[in-house]
Amino acid sequence: MDVMPKWADVVLIPVISLVLAALLSTLVIVAIGEDPVAAVKLMVTGALGSTYAWGYTLYYATNFIFTGLAVAVAFHARMFNIGGEGQATLGGLGVALICLALPWPHWALALPAAVVGAALFGAAWAAIPAWLQAKRGSHIVITTIMFNFIAASVLNYLLVNVMRPTGSMDPATAKFPPGAHLPTLHDLLAPFGIAFSRAAPANISFLIAVVACVLVWLLIWRTRLGYEIRAQGHSEPAAVYAGIRPVRIIMAAMLVSGALAGMMAINNVMGEAERLVLNSVEGAGFIGIAVALMGRNHPFGVFLAAILFGFLYQGGAELALWTNIPRELIVVIQALVILFTGALDNMVRMPLEKLFLALRKDRA
Amino acid sequence: MAQGRQTDVAPAIELRGISKAFGPVQANKDISIRVMPGTIHGIIGENGAGKSTLMSILYGFYKADAGEIFIAGKKTSIPDSQAAIRAGIGMVFQHFKLVENFTVLENVVLGAEEGRLLKPSLAKARGILKTLAAEYELNVDPDAKIEDLGVGMQQRVEILKALYRQADILILDEPTGVLTPAEADHLFRILENLRAEGKTIILITHKLREIMAATDTVSVMRRGEMTATIQTSQTDPEHLAEMMVGRKVLLRVDKKPAQPGKTVLEVENLRVVDEDGVERLKGVSLNVRAGEILGIAGVSGNGQSQLLEVLGGITHGTGTVRINGQEIDLTGRHSDGQSRRARGICHVPEDRQREGLIMEFTAWENMVFGYHHDPAYQKNALFMDNAGIRDLAADKMARFDVRPPNPVLAAKNFSGGNQQKLVLAREIERNPDLLLVGQPTRGVDIGAIEFIHQQILDLRDAGKAVLLVSVELEEILSMSDRIAVMFDGRIMGERLPGETDEKELGLMMAGMDTKAA
Missing domain, CATH: 3.40.50.300 (P-loop containing nucleotide triphosphate hydrolases)
Structure with missing residues (x-):
């Protein structure tokens, strides 16, 4: 018997954790001599107050959905893929190569090709640590994190020495051709008479991220592969008993995970920057870990958590812009959210379980 | 230590109204039991009947939600296993808790070392082990490494560990699960020797045969409750099984002769x-x-x-x-x-x-x-x-x-x-x-x-x-x-x-x- 009803587990605990994180953040803001009420107001208007604000929040959220899903899929096989950063970096390389290879006539042709390129490069980058784990037992946490550094160095080398247009001083590729520019939410919503900010970077990738959530859900809970991934994740001896090959599952889960992380690049590289620059991932790979943690590795949870982190990211940027609250404080707030929803989960869970138990006893 | 020896009539262990819940599961419900000194007391029950929980409470692993523990007539609180050891309780677990690459001697002393230096403790333990071995047929080579010993021997080391800590009450949790019948017989001989020396033994098992063969008194547990405590001589396996399950059970298998084919x-x-x-x-x-x-x-x-x-x-x-x-x-x-x-x-x-x-x-x-x-x-x-x-x-x-x-x-x-x-x-x-x-x-x-x-x-x-x-x-x-x-x-x-x-x-x-x- 489960102690708590499911809604308490999925909704109540994260909400309470968030409230606690918010309270502590308030204390920190007070401590540095700023007005917490004004700060919250600024964050909310800055992240949700206009279509421009929403455009940024959703743009960040899109990144986090992809990297969050990547962590979640790997985690169902009980692997901790910390390499989202590197896989997304390589995904960017894939996108850039595809976009620059042809004078694309229309984004509708460029986008599917870029999705494939991003997924392939991301998956390939995850494949090496996966292989080392499956065949040599090298721990995936160690190898994926090391591959983040290798990815950054590889990209650095390529941008400076190979892909930089002659004469440019900037370690970045050339601009992608206009046919490879993705429609923004402004472009997509205009036909429906909805005026969405033209300047905001949110683009069609957001819809692809939503589709990815649905596909991941189907994969994990409806397909044989998902069944085997979950079985292997819960108990490897049982999986072997059932004739599931661990090597195959490790490879499959990590390839899907890497592909999802790589696909983030269609948002930030193709949709926003429209060229490949250094450090384009900006830590989204790591935030994906927090997003998956908070979203309980469920695609819908990942979606919600990604929106929340998009809000924190955009709201935080606004705070740094308009107040004396330093940008680092935003990192502190994000860290508090991660701390409370992840590491201190039991702190909220235990008293709640006791409470529900007491309630049940009274009823009985 | 057993300063309560002089009060001969007091039970070695008495539990009164012990209750323990894990979440919605009531593992022990208002359990009372008296274990008399110098007896082998069996506790029998199906898996999940709450035997192990009860013993874990007695050994200080869990804290009871309600109830009292009396050792030799004296109310005792057992917040941890150190307190249990001080109260003279020794436990032999189903899964041995021995350091594989230590010798028998080192395992016996582990956690009960005296002073800063190991040598004197080991020397003292060696002497005590020799006495114990002679007294109870508990022969084990003190310098053998645990990993080189068979399970029967390892179990003896567990018993020696408890005795070295001067346990007067020995709890054995499903001790014969890993033993051959001959090893099990030897174990029961050891238990009888211990009883003869005035030790109290609690034997937890689900095997009716062992209860009948080895115990003086038996308590039956079912679904977290103590359903009966009776003299072993006044019961039989069918009756015990019925009390464990709550209905009549067929202990023998009815089968037709086999008709082997290809x-x-x-x-x-x-x-x-x-x-x-x-x-x-x-x-x-x-x-x-x-x-x-x-x-x-x-x-x-x-x-x-x-x-x-x-x-x-x-x-x-x-x-x-x-x-x-x-x-x-x-x-x-x-x-x-x-x-x-x-x-x-x-x-x-x-x-x-x-x-x-x-x-x-x-x-x-x-x-x-x-x-x-x-x-x-x-x-x-x-x-x-x-x-x-x-x-x-x-x-x-x-x-x-x-x-x-x-x-x-x-x-x-x-x-x-x-x-x-x-x-x-x-x-x-x-x-x-x-x-x-x-x-x-x-x-x-x-x-x-x-x-x-x-x-x-x-x-x-x-x-x-x-x-x-x-x-x-x-x-x-x-x-x-x-x-x-x-x-x-x-x-x-x-x-x-x-x-x-x-x-x-x-x-x-x-x-x-x-x-x-």
Whole structure:
């Protein structure tokens, strides 16, 4: 018997954790001599107050959905893929190569090709640590994190020495051709008479991220592969008993995970920057870990958590812009959210379980 | 220490109104018990009856929600195991808590060292061990490393550890689970010596025979409650079983004579080397015919697990295995659980919680575990037919009397017996040519044992071959049509159940060739 009803587990605990994180953040803001009420107001208007604000929040959220899903899929096989950063970096390389290879006539042709390129490069980058784990037992946490550094160095080398247009001083590729520019939410919503900010970077990738959530859900809970991934994740001896090959599952889960992380690049590289620059991932790979943690590795949870982190990211940027609250404080707030929803989960869970138990006893 | 000795009439241990709940599960309900000094007191009950919880409270691992503990008539609080040791309580766990690469002496002293230097403690312990060994027939080489000792010896070290800490009350949790019958007899002799010296012993077991043979008093637990405490001499196994289960139980298996048909499984010179390079199967040959049960007896760890695993496709091996006359692949690409199932071999593994089930999966997800590639369970090329599997699982659960018959409940929420029924339902309903069964009734309540045995017999009577591995000799003797005894990775010999007894099998299990003697 489960102690708590499911809604308490999925909704109540994260909400309470968030409230606690918010309270502590308030204390920190007070401590540095700023007005917490004004700060919250600024964050909310800055992240949700206009279509421009929403455009940024959703743009960040899109990144986090992809990297969050990547962590979640790997985690169902009980692997901790910390390499989202590197896989997304390589995904960017894939996108850039595809976009620059042809004078694309229309984004509708460029986008599917870029999705494939991003997924392939991301998956390939995850494949090496996966292989080392499956065949040599090298721990995936160690190898994926090391591959983040290798990815950054590889990209650095390529941008400076190979892909930089002659004469440019900037370690970045050339601009992608206009046919490879993705429609923004402004472009997509205009036909429906909805005026969405033209300047905001949110683009069609957001819809692809939503589709990815649905596909991941189907994969994990409806397909044989998902069944085997979950079985292997819960108990490897049982999986072997059932004739599931661990090597195959490790490879499959990590390839899907890497592909999802790589696909983030269609948002930030193709949709926003429209060229490949250094450090384009900006830590989204790591935030994906927090997003998956908070979203309980469920695609819908990942979606919600990604929106929340998009809000924190955009709201935080606004705070740094308009107040004396330093940008680092935003990192502190994000860290508090991660701390409370992840590491201190039991702190909220235990008293709640006791409470529900007491309630049940009274009823009985 | 037993300063309470002088009050002879006071019970060595008295528990009053002990209650303990884990979440919604009431593991112990208002339990009161008096254990008199200088007696062997048995506590019997089915798995999950709350025996281990009660002993863990007594040993300071858990804190009781309510109730009091009296040691030798004195109210005592036991917040941790150190306090239990101070109160004179020693515990011998089912799974030994020894440091493998330490010597016996070092293990005995561990945690009870005196002073900063180890040498004096060790010297003192050596002297005490010598006395204890002479007094109680507890002979163990103090300088042997634990990893070089057999389980029987390791258990003696556990007992010595408790005695070294001057325990007056010794609790043994399922002590004979890993012992040969001869080792078990020796253990009971040791316990009698201890009793003669005035020690108090609590023996936790689910084996009725041991209760009858070794104890003075027996307490029966059922569903967290203490249902009875009686003198052992005034009861019998049938009565005890009835009190444990709450209804009359058939302790014997009713079976028709076997009608063996053609040979289904032939094994020749089968060898298995484990990950550490140790040869666990050293050339096993056997065969099983249709309509017969071949029982493999043996002390656990003598290669039976590896035999099941290699036949079930979990590990690789060398040699020849034929099923229905066709050789099967033991090493290559076609040596896994999937290909074995395709050849008509179904496998009820020894450890259902670790292998047979995914505890977090629902019952319906578990009901196709290992067969999830079967086209019958797919909705289309992409997706599994979850709704269909759910209905099918509900049917099978009803047929195998799984309680509660709720297919969306996670496997971990079923009792041990019902988990085993889930596995059996899955495997037997596939109608295999050969059923591999490991420890079918380990940790299963007596009530469910009957049912499980009947299902296996029904499969045999339907003309299927069954290979049964069990460490319970009684089970082997009552279920098998032929018995093979394994020792040290080899088959020591085959016997017919009507022409042998526990004593002979016990000698063979200890590696002695009875024919040669």
